Amino acid sequence: xxxxxxxxxxxxxxxxxxxxxxxxxxxxxxxxxxxxxxxxxxxxxxxxxxxxxxxxxxxxxxxxxxxxxxxxxxxxxxxxxxxxxxxxxxxxxxxxxxxxxxxxxxxxxxxxxxxxxxxxxxxxxxxxxxxxxxxxxxxxxxxxxxxxxxxxxxxxxxxxxxxxxxxxxxxxxxxxxxxxxxxxxxxxxxxxxxxxxxxxxxxxxxxxxxxxxxxxxxxxxxxxxxxxxxxxxxxxxxxxxxxxxxxxxxxxxxxxxxxxxxxxxxxxxxxxxxxxxxxxxxxxxxxxxxxxxxxxxx
Amino acid sequence: xxxxxxxxxxxxxxxxxxxxxxxxxxxxxxxxxxxxxxxxxxxxxxxxxxxxxxxxxxxxxxxxxxxxxxxxxxxxxxxxxxxxxxxxxxxxxxxxxxxxxxxxxxxxxxxxxxxxxxxxxxxxxxxxxxxxxxxxxxxxxxxxxxxxxxxxxxxxxxxxxxxxxxxxxxxxxxxxxxxxxxxxxxxxxxxxxxxxxxxxxxxxxxxxxxxxxxxxxxxxxxxxxxxxxxxxxxxxxxxxxxxxxxxxxxxxxxxxxxxxxxxxxxx
Numbered sequence: 001x002x003x004x005x006x007x008x009x010x011x012x013x014x015x016x017x018x019x020x021x022x023x024x025x026x027x028x029x030x031x032x033x034x035x036x037x038x039x040x041x042x043x044x045x046x047x048x049x050x051x052x053x054x055x056x057x058x059x060x061x062x063x064x065x066x067x068x069x070x071x072x073x074x075x076x077x078x079x080x081x082x083x084x085x086x087x088x089x090x091x092x093x094x095x096x097x098x099x100x101x102x103x104x105x106x107x108x109x110x111x112x113x114x115x116x117x118x119x120x121x122x123x124x125x126x127x128x129x130x131x132x133x134x135x136x137x138x139x140x141x142x143x144x145x146x147x148x149x150x151x152x153x154x155x156x157x158x159x160x161x162x163x164x165x166x167x168x169x170x171x172x173x174x175x176x177x178x179x180x181x182x183x184x185x186x187x188x189x190x191x192x193x194x195x196x197x198x199x200x201x202x203x204x205x206x207x208x209x210x211x212x213x214x215x216x217x218x219x220x221x222x223x224x225x226x227x228x229x230x231x232x233x234x235x236x237x238x239x240x241x242x243x244x245x246x247x248x249x250x251x252x253x254x255x256x257x258x259x260x261x262x263x264x265x266x267x268x269x270x271x272x273x274x275x276x277x278x279x280x281x282x283x284x285x286x287x288x289x290x291x292x293x294x295x296x297x298x
Numbered sequence: 299x300x301x302x303x304x305x306x307x308x309x310x311x312x313x314x315x316x317x318x319x320x321x322x323x324x325x326x327x328x329x330x331x332x333x334x335x336x337x338x339x340x341x342x343x344x345x346x347x348x349x350x351x352x353x354x355x356x357x358x359x360x361x362x363x364x365x366x367x368x369x370x371x372x373x374x375x376x377x378x379x380x381x382x383x384x385x386x387x388x389x390x391x392x393x394x395x396x397x398x399x400x401x402x403x404x405x406x407x408x409x410x411x412x413x414x415x416x417x418x419x420x421x422x423x424x425x426x427x428x429x430x431x432x433x434x435x436x437x438x439x440x441x442x443x444x445x446x447x448x449x450x451x452x453x454x455x456x457x458x459x460x461x462x463x464x465x466x467x468x469x470x471x472x473x474x475x476x477x478x479x480x481x482x483x484x485x486x487x488x489x490x491x492x493x494x495x496x497x498x499x500x501x502x503x504x505x506x507x508x509x510x511x512x513x514x515x516x517x518x519x520x521x522x523x524x525x526x527x528x529x530x531x532x533x534x535x536x537x538x539x540x541x542x543x544x545x546x547x548x549x550x551x552x553x554x555x556x557x558x559x560x561x562x563x564x565x
Contacts, residue, residue: 010381019500024394026390026474027392027394028394028395028396030474030478031388031389031392031394031395032389032395033385034385034386034388034389034478035385035386035389035390035395035401037381037382037385038382038383038385038386038405038449039401039404040443041382041438041441041442041445041486042404042442042445044405044407045387045407045420045438045439045441045442046407046416048422048423049414049416049419049420049422050411050415050419051419051424052419052423053415053418053419053423056422094465100318103311103314104314104318105313107311108313115543117554117558117559119319120559121550121554122319122322122323122561123322124473124559124565125322125323125326125546125547125550126322126323126325126326128499128501128503128524128546128549129326129503129543129546130503130504130505130519130520130539130542130546131505131506131520131541131542132505132520132521132523132539133326133503133520133523133528133539133542134325134326134327134329134528136325136327136328136531136536137324137325137327137539138325138327139324139330139338139527139531140328140332140536141324141325141342145341146342147328147342147343177321177322177325178425180318180322180404182438190339192367195407209303209307210307220532231507233484234412235412236389237412238412238413238414238415240414240486240506241505241506241509241524245336245361245527245528252407256413256543258414258418259414259509259510262418262421262510263509263510268422270486271418272418273416275415275418275419277409278412278414278415279412279415281413282411282415287408291409292495298357
């Protein structure tokens, strides 16, 4: 889903130089009242918690300010290994999602509206299903004696006790499934707007199907692919339920490490510091995403 | 002469789409398959056919308790998110308030920021302010997560609405509250309805905030499933999961029937 909003600039001039009409002021008062509950909720229940987290990340044991939680994380090769695994897997997940998502979106854009609707529903179904439910499905499919290891064993490729559970492959497979809709819809939104005549022109001029795809459609779809990739990447680095259930304790990722520190070992300052590191990383990736989608939707 | 798309490409495309759909849907089909298994153990393909795991969950206090918590939570979250989101969306659409762009960013920010970061912040702030987490904390947390969806679906509907209707009503002498109640709100309704179903689905399925705020007395259905998965799952987990998939499918179809799902997917 794209994160666009329909707001442009403020339509009504704020304060006309003279004689502010009661009507304008009344309108502002009405809208202020309408949006007040939302503003309160977001500030008290969203901004404030994040502020609290930022505060805890630099709070020392005796109450003073400290950077020890950050240096503990960044100075430990164990945690750096977790960061490296998270980044590596997220990149792989993003690339696979793009490789599947682009052709899928292209096909969806070219079929009839009815079929397209059904494809959209089928693709977003896993997205709307609870993360624990779909992860459970993968546990059954990938575990010892599950359908996939069993098939591989029957084909003589692996031994009988083979399992894909607790491997990085399991994490990648499970994550690609749920993040694919973000990529597909992101690309579909752009591909639908490409002028069909451009493709026809290229074909008329003698370009083959694949050449048209490569030199006309792909470059024009790039904004969608890039936006989708940035979105998939940020969602991927901040996931922990699927990675922890499919990867197990031996393959922790950053978000899983935050969860451990916050709820199991109860080191809140350390958990907060890790969250800040994740937040900064996500922001670095999201800024170009917001720029990109902001421009696209004017 | 335009060369036709080669048959090999057509066949490959067809296979690709089918395989992708299999990949995307397989885990859900497998869950449904396991749920009707006769055997004690989780196995796919299932051994035999029985509904014993469905009757097992209907007599399990843990599952029924979690289901009640989830249902209560989802209804309350839907109510709050829809009411608050309606006001927010109308304001954003009118663009009369100074700083509308900032306001839009504020309302949609829970969608952009990773939920885990919000969840841990909420846990820390709630514990520091009120002590142990409670149902109310989860209610507030889910409302924040669901709010942007209501705002977005309502904005999408308002963008297509006739901007002159409210002006016409004003010219005809309708007061502010009358215009809001009889002109603007009815225009929002399809978007609000879609947003409400999204909100219900999000709260009912959400696991990240619920996991951070989990206490022995505060277990939603997804968390109950998660607990089982961490230890020793039996096919009853599959039965609950299948019912949850059923709820999701129902909600998607309702949203699509009411308004067309395509309008809200950005495509």
